[in-house]
Amino acid sequence: xxxxxxxxxxxxxxxxxxxxxxxxxxxxxxxxxxxxxxxxxxxxxxxxxxxxxxxxxxxxxxxxxxxxxxxxxxxxxxxxxxxxxxxxxxxxxxxxxxxxxxxxxxxxxxxxxxxxxxxxxxxxxxxxxxxxxxxxxxxxxxxxxxxxxxxxxxxxxxxxxxxxxxxxxxxxxxxxxxxxxxxxxxxxxxxxxxxxxxxxxxxxxxxxxxxxxxxxxx
Amino acid sequence: xxxxxxxxxxxxxxxxxxxxxxxxxxxxxxxxxxxxxxxxxxxxxxxxxxxxxxxxxxxxxxxxxxxxxxxxxxxxxxxxxxxxxxxxxxxxxxxxxxxxxxxxxxxxxxxxxxxxxxxxxxxxxxxxxxxxxxxxxxxxxxxxxxxxxxxxxxxxxxxxxxxxxxxxxxxxxxxxxxxxxxxxxxxxxxxxxxxxxxxxxxxxxxxxxxxxxxxxxxxxxxxxxxxxxxxxxxxxx
Numbered sequence: 001x002x003x004x005x006x007x008x009x010x011x012x013x014x015x016x017x018x019x020x021x022x023x024x025x026x027x028x029x030x031x032x033x034x035x036x037x038x039x040x041x042x043x044x045x046x047x048x049x050x051x052x053x054x055x056x057x058x059x060x061x062x063x064x065x066x067x068x069x070x071x072x073x074x075x076x077x078x079x080x081x082x083x084x085x086x087x088x089x090x091x092x093x094x095x096x097x098x099x100x101x102x103x104x105x106x107x108x109x110x111x112x113x114x115x116x117x118x119x120x121x122x123x124x125x126x127x128x129x130x131x132x133x134x135x136x137x138x139x140x141x142x143x144x145x146x147x148x149x150x151x152x153x154x155x156x157x158x159x160x161x162x163x164x165x166x167x168x169x170x171x172x173x174x175x176x177x178x179x180x181x182x183x184x185x186x187x188x189x190x191x192x193x194x195x196x197x198x199x200x201x202x203x204x205x206x207x208x209x210x211x212x213x214x215x216x217x218x
Numbered sequence: 219x220x221x222x223x224x225x226x227x228x229x230x231x232x233x234x235x236x237x238x239x240x241x242x243x244x245x246x247x248x249x250x251x252x253x254x255x256x257x258x259x260x261x262x263x264x265x266x267x268x269x270x271x272x273x274x275x276x277x278x279x280x281x282x283x284x285x286x287x288x289x290x291x292x293x294x295x296x297x298x299x300x301x302x303x304x305x306x307x308x309x310x311x312x313x314x315x316x317x318x319x320x321x322x323x324x325x326x327x328x329x330x331x332x333x334x335x336x337x338x339x340x341x342x343x344x345x346x347x348x349x350x351x352x353x354x355x356x357x358x359x360x361x362x363x364x365x366x367x368x369x370x371x372x373x374x375x376x377x378x379x380x381x382x383x384x385x386x387x388x389x390x391x392x393x394x395x396x397x398x399x400x401x402x403x404x405x406x407x408x409x410x411x412x413x414x415x416x417x418x419x420x421x422x423x424x425x426x427x428x429x430x431x432x433x434x435x436x437x438x439x440x441x442x443x444x445x446x447x448x449x450x451x452x453x454x455x
Contacts, residue, residue: 049394093326
């Protein structure tokens, strides 16, 4: 069975370590916060200027001066810090964030990612996505393996305008956990009940399959 | 001390010298931490041909959305600008030019501008259309794009508290682009929630020293929320 959005988030959360500073993008990446193991402390970075993002507020604690990068009202956890946008991107560009999780339209076997613009549709802007992919050493991309017509989004070469070139190393889809190295995707894990052949069928890129590929465990 | 008294009491005074075709920075992230009264005053002045530098472009009818309604902006420099329908129309009709800039690069361009640094190299945007036409360089095996810095004729900034000498303290994530913009304006005007006497703010906790600030005005803020998100009541403790 293909993973649900929450299961993708659960699998990403397994990559988190105690003491990590983590930036989560909009969509599936946001769900990762729900699956951080209880015995671990993680500080969430929000690029509009908050380290230590907490849950949504109550009617009583809501504060228009405290939002996340998606412009939602949030709270701050114990030990949080506020800072300017320049400081925030110094953290990101300087490689101080331990893990960045973001979504994508396409990724390719050179590690390039397209996530901000579809020609012909209104361009709203890249926000902080280009800075995040350029700055972070440790990035996990969460995305669907193919579009609803079965056209692969795991490509030899991205077709959409890039967010970043040669910067992505790990991708988790509803079917597979893959690593990008030496100009190819390497299959690390399968979603439970999904065969290597099914993954290959929906992967346009070169896919290296070494030996038995284990199923993900939750 | 009066030479250092930055306080003005009217928006006319706050924006004295503001004219058509100027470059103006406006602080805020979405509608959080925007100088509402200063934006309103520029709207009232009706200045046109403006180059606006701001992370976002407001929403329909609020924030920079008001400048869009009056067609005051000819060039918009921001990282994410699509929260209003009018913006789309102006963009598609060619009435307004838009220069999309990665958010961290935008912040650093403004910081550099205020700090007297004309340009800097960043890996952000290398290999993307952001790098088109720009100088690139390989440094220690990695590729970088040369990004010129930004300054402005006016910087319109929102802070939480100021003292009469223009020392500023920001509050929570309403800080965002405001501190850098304060340094990058030829004339920096700051709208605050509270003005106190010099000496009342602890010098240890000043975010922006008064040297960057030319004018301070006390505003009244609506503080509109874009995405009101509340914890589901079942989770309430």
